Amino acid sequence: MDPEVKKKALRKFTYGLYIVTAKAGDEVAAGTVTWISQSSFTPPLIMVAVRNDSHLHALAERTRAMAISVVGAGQDAMAFAFFRPSRVEDGKMNGYIVQFGSETGAPIIAEAPAWVEVRVTDSVSRGDHTVYVAEVVNAGLLDESAMPLVLGSTEWTYGG
Amino acid sequence: MDPEVKKKALRKFTYGLYIVTAKAGDEVAAGTVTWISQSSFTPPLIMVAVRNDSHLHALAERTRAMAISVVGAGQDAMAFAFFRPSRVEDGKMNGYIVQFGSETGAPIIAEAPAWVEVRVTDSVSRGDHTVYVAEVVNAGLLDESAMPLVLGSTEWTYGG
Numbered sequence: 001m002d003p004e005v006k007k008k009a010l011r012k013f014t015y016g017l018y019i020v021t022a023k024a025g026d027e028v029a030a031g032t033v034t035w036i037s038q039s040s041f042t043p044p045l046i047m048v049a050v051r052n053d054s055h056l057h058a059l060a061e062r063t064r065a066m067a068i069s070v071v072g073a074g075q076d077a078m079a080f081a082f083f084r085p086s087r088v089e090d091g092k093m094n095g096y097i098v099q100f101g102s103e104t105g106a107p108i109i110a111e112a113p114a115w116v117e118v119r120v121t122d123s124v125s126r127g128d129h130t131v132y133v134a135e136v137v138n139a140g141l142l143d144e145s146a147m148p149l150v151l152g153s154t155e156w157t158y159g160g
Numbered sequence: 161m162d163p164e165v166k167k168k169a170l171r172k173f174t175y176g177l178y179i180v181t182a183k184a185g186d187e188v189a190a191g192t193v194t195w196i197s198q199s200s201f202t203p204p205l206i207m208v209a210v211r212n213d214s215h216l217h218a219l220a221e222r223t224r225a226m227a228i229s230v231v232g233a234g235q236d237a238m239a240f241a242f243f244r245p246s247r248v249e250d251g252k253m254n255g256y257i258v259q260f261g262s263e264t265g266a267p268i269i270a271e272a273p274a275w276v277e278v279r280v281t282d283s284v285s286r287g288d289h290t291v292y293v294a295e296v297v298n299a300g301l302l303d304e305s306a307m308p309l310v311l312g313s314t315e316w317t318y319g320g
Contacts, residue, residue: 001299002299006204006276006299008301009274009275009299009300010198010204012274013198014174014175014311015197016172016173016174035198036197037173037175037194037207037209038170038173038195039289040286040288044166044287045286045287045289047197047207047291049197049198049200070173114172115169116170122284124293127204128200131207131282131291131293133291136166139166140169141169144168146172148172150174159198159201160198
């Protein structure tokens, strides 16, 4: 297998952008994540791959719960804000107003067009990320007409 | 949790379209799949959720190997062709010319802009789909400049 061909082929996969968060006690972690998909209708499950060396991974391992805020079209700056380490201050995380999920305690970005809270049911630690399969236990919709931001329409790539 | 809100929130997730195939002996299965993402850089892994009641699932369970052909922008008809049961005839599957992957034997759609062959390393049977984590063992690129077909730009939905 030619590594360059492998990289370019995998970059033809399509992704959205999501701010994924976890909270344990006073400790909060957040990151912009692209490797997410639904994985079951009944029960509603999602699968998300979280980098093993991330703070988000450390908290997800402890709490087995996360919140996923969808980044909407035009909200590129919001995605960019969570490329760096996250902190909550005055009800804002990295400059964005958050609310705390009733089911998981994890911060949800107030202006995200949609969000879900999830509880991990299974995980696969393989390679440099951990795949979490997690049940959707709460959901919110701020803007039904919003389009999601698609990674391929940004200047960023993640994958390959 | 309001099921309608949950459905609409999950439909804000972003997906591509892929023809996923498997082959065991003379038996071939294929289907249009949207719930796919990369899940590791090193080794290169993907995660794919396959419906438990599908023929593709039955063959993936037996062979632990699949091929994934990316559906390109404008190839909506190709995606639609694999909504129905699949058969190979005269080197074509559901009307599309296929080649057979050297690593997995699974059919690859010749006109797909990119494709990968994968071998399953782990699986999670949870809900109405099985999550397969699988290593990329071969890859091909027909058209480096092609854009992938994004589910949100079609008339179809899968998720919610």
